[in-house]
Amino acid sequence: MRILVSNDDGVEAPGLRALAEALVPLGEVVVCAPDREQSATSRSISLHRPLRIVKREPWGPVERWAVDGTPTDAVYVGIHHVLKKRPPDLVASGINHGPNLANDIHYSGTVAAAMEGCVGGFPSFAISLIGSSDYRHAARFAHKLAGQFGVHGLAPGTLLNVNVPKGEPLGVRVTKTGKRTYAAQVIEKLDPRGRAYYWIGGDEQAHEHVPDSDCDAVFDEKLISITPLHLDLTRHELLTELSKWELT
Ligand code: MN
Numbered sequence: 527m528r529i530l531v532s533n534d535d536g537v538e539a540p541g542l543r544a545l546a547e548a549l550v551p552l553g554e555v556v557v558c559a560p561d562r563e564q565s566a567t568s569r570s571i572s573l574h575r576p577l578r579i580v581k582r583e584p585w586g587p588v589e590r591w592a593v594d595g596t597p598t599d600a601v602y603v604g605i606h607h608v609l610k611k612r613p614p615d616l617v618a619s620g621i622n623h624g625p626n627l628a629n630d631i632h633y634s635g636t637v638a639a640a641m642e643g644c645v646g647g648f649p650s651f652a653i654s655l656i657g658s659s660d661y662r663h664a665a666r667f668a669h670k671l672a673g674q675f676g677v678h679g680l681a682p683g684t685l686l687n688v689n690v691p692k693g694e695p696l697g698v699r700v701t702k703t704g705k706r707t708y709a710a711q712v713i714e715k716l717d718p719r720g721r722a723y724y725w726i727g728g729d730e731q732a733h734e735h736v737p738d739s740d741c742d743a744v745f746d747e748k749l750i751s752i753t754p755l756h757l758d759l760t761r762h763e764l765l766t767e768l769s770k771w772e773l774t
Pocket of ligand 1: 534535564565566622623635636
């Protein structure tokens with residue numbers, strides 16, 4: 527099994543190393559990741575500037591490439607350049623430092639990297655750790671999950687989003703995306719030249735209780751959450767409804 531590993535915390539992130547090293551027993555592991563932190567860059571892709579790719583010191587058997595772009599760029603380069611002649615069997619992203627739950631998945635660079643693997647036609651997953659820098663449990667689960675990809679495969683256009691709670695997980699639950707609520711805020715300050723600047727985004731305040739959701743699993747029950755996602759954003763139930771609108 528050949529596995530392409532990426533992330534959004536950067537090519538030197540401890541979570542990336544934990545993931546790559548956990549997957550080594552399954553086969554050949556190649557890292558292709560952003561050269562610096564690219565969290566919350568979502569599906570951004572660099573189509574209007576050149577990219578530089580630099581080989582970094584390997585982590586034991588793990589070949590390692592740094593791309594000066596986004597997570598999507600890194601996986602794109604990984605699939606279509608670095609591994610062009612030896613395509614991966616699996617694309618893994620993480621282990622992110624912090625959760626990617628509920629609506630986070632739309633902003634997440636970690637999930638975006640797995641989405642790019644999915645776009646490339648490869649089975650893919652993203653894995654994130656909540657409130658801790660001890661990646662051992664998450665790494666162990668990543669190894670177990672990657673092995674299951676070999677057994678079951680995954681439907682095209684689908685990826686898995688995994689979130690691991692702080693501390694020792696009490697089990698694993700297959701979940702749907704839940705609802706997190708943030709204290710949305712815009713803080714206004716003045717720069718040294720007297721011009722206003724703005725800092726957006728607030729801390730999470732709570733999550734709504736949604737049975738079988740990712741948030742409930744990790745926060746309320748200390749379970750590893752695993753959510754199947756797909757790239758098709760079409761709301762199929764509304765196709766008929768919308769065709770009734772008078773649009774011509
Ligand atoms: Mn991150």
